Amino acid sequence: MSRLAKLLTSQGKASVRDLDAIDLHTHVYLPRYMDILRARTDVPLVRPGIGGERLIILPAEKQQMEQEQHSATSHTAGISAGRPIGGEYWDVSSKLRYMDHHGIRTSVLSLANPWLDFLPLEEQIHQATLFNDDMETLCRDSNGRFLAFGVVPQDSTTAVKEVQRVASELPHVRGVILSTAGLNGKGLDDPEMLEFYREIDRARLTIFLHPHYGVGNEHYAEYGHALFLALGFTFETTVAVSRLVLSGLLDQVPDTLRLLLAHSGGALPFLAGRLDSCVEHDAAIAQKLQHLPSVYLKRFYYDAVAYHEPALQCLIDFVGSDKIVFGTDHPFFPPAKKESSDNEDLSELDWRSTLSNYEIMANMSKEVQSAILRENAKRLMGN
């Protein structure tokens, strides 16, 4: 029996379409965001390219784009840097078709990286309220199919105010997505983040921490985006959260703070024991902390975007199955388009990347599967 069939049998479902999952890691570029990206000439941007529009957002892609521009023989030449971007990124009906095809009852939408980080601060403050209002409207009109993580400007004072506004006025926005740069570009361990953490906790909202900038980027250039995404992203989360833990800031925040780590926490579930050991053997660091690092790490939530069973099992063994939520990372990692059909609807295809994050649960108990597929998410997204 295939892994997928095993999961369906265990869940008592006839088809993937019936899985009734809640997806906490799924992105959207709102139409307002597409307008911003299309108007830009520097990364991040969207522009016409070979076979349709292309999205260029990663530091590594900027270099590729510049090389292509230098070698272009005509100003009208299309570019191949970045990746194809279609309706799956901004069209709500496309997202819904993808969700129906893959058994996702509810998606908790978040703006994809790099969020508002590249805009001037005044513009971030202005746009954050518009985006959050957009998200609220989109979710409110979705008949229960969408909830959302909002955005905050990269400024600790105004971010706190926006969290308060979200909490009081936008009931479908259940938290905010946050970059590892934190609110002031100085990381999650910047002491000025404290009031933000406290306000998030008071409001019973969730921080969805997500990478964008990469760590170790100087090592990946020869290998396309594969190593940047596989290693750079996961190292970035691992570093940012380790710094937050070692800073001692969490000793000044209630232990009920809801922090959700993307991509199963990077490498943290595997490295937590070594991190504990290294801290135990560094008295200057250990004395500043009330607990070993793993104690803090076990308070957090992790998505199950792990792509193989040994990693998901490691995460369960480390943090417990009640802290793990299903995710897909849609619309990234799409199925390859058939060359013959430019107008193919990606949302009606099987997304291997999504199915594999179902398949890695096949050998877990029904209870663990159900907790990860939907029950934990309901609890986390409730108030």
Added chain:
Amino acid sequence: MSRLAKLLTSQGKASVRDLDAIDLHTHVYLPRYMDILRARTDVPLVRPGIGGERLIILPAEKQQMEQEQHSATSHTAGISAGRPIGGEYWDVSSKLRYMDHHGIRTSVLSLANPWLDFLPLEEQIHQATLFNDDMETLCRDSNGRFLAFGVVPQDSTTAVKEVQRVASELPHVRGVILSTAGLNGKGLDDPEMLEFYREIDRARLTIFLHPHYGVGNEHYAEYGHALFLALGFTFETTVAVSRLVLSGLLDQVPDTLRLLLAHSGGALPFLAGRLDSCVEHDAAIAQKLQHLPSVYLKRFYYDAVAYHEPALQCLIDFVGSDKIVFGTDHPFFPPAKKESSDNEDLSELDWRSTLSNYEIMANMSKEVQSAILRENAKRLMGN
């Protein structure tokens, strides 16, 4: 029952001293190496400091040393950069006392980082033969307590010759320790490494791959050595091996190549699924390879220096219990010295770092424990 008691019961042993383990990750600074380090004024070096000699080897430590030198009020002031270094690093009798106390029957010694990497190439070539001869003598006279990984100069041509000499003349040297910089400072994916990999395979020797340089170092400075060692080291191994895999070089080397990865493979066992997925979605990379990355990763050997059970279980789930060997990382991560006793013999104390790598096996079956503690190592170190 404590985890240690549970392991002893499962193994049918009365005491840790009886565990009869083989330690494949244990370092030594041979007296010849100490002479080199004591004569140096730049990192790496050994010099007098507060409470005895101090070892300064890490990039992060160099900066600390320079700051102390600038702020010193007297030329005779001791320095506190680096770490205390005593007989546990070079004294064979001290290593044996530590081994007896912790139930280690055989240690497969390797020179600790940064090996010979910092010496001019001519000096590396000269010293490598001397070190390997030293190791052979030390092991031959040890009544079976020691085997060794040798060293090679950072030059693919002379390294191949030294591998041939080791294979034919030094029966106790069962492989070589190698830095992630590879033989030409261009990494493990440098095509000039091919002949070295082939010669290692022909000789049925083992490459013990070990980090030193760190990845992401710009993020760790405020947190002592804890993050450099916990994350920088493990990221370094992860990056170097991922590059080797994605380069396609392994398709040109027999799949019997014996590559042993330090620190349980960095973060690779956890990230292998994501690495597969990122390669699958990057056609340019995927087309160059005969297999997905995890296929290559499963050929390798990994030490069990993992520090918590979820990581060791992940490693077992990923690679299988027949590819994992016990290790301690001795003499790094020593027990804290009591301030009152400068002459305390560290080797007679309980090493928490060593015991924790026993304890993480407590819940495994006796067969898995025995495979990791000694059986796999016997097979790998045999010819």
